[in-house]
Amino acid sequence: MKKISILIMIMMLGGCAHVTARVFPYLDGECPWDFPVKGNDSRYGFIYHTYESDYYDRVNAEWCFTTEEEAAAYGYRAYKPWKRYRW
Secondary structure, three states: OHHHHHHHHHHHHHOOOOOOOEEOOOOOOOOOOOOOEEEEEEOOEEEEEOOOOOOOOOOOOOEEEOOHHHHHHOOOEEOOOOOOOOO
């Protein structure tokens, strides 16, 4: 009986803390408020977007991360704006 009650407590407490640094986004492509960094797998590679990114509102996230460091640990790179050249 004691083992069962300990297992139940562990399962209940497991939902209180973030076990992982990434989660799936909502169905509309938005991230939860506590996972503000959007990860996107594109033809240009694994890219993450923060609030400062020009395309943050346009990107449909495939992964959501807690910090930029966590996104980099999973192999994502920061968004780089395109340089436009004038002739």
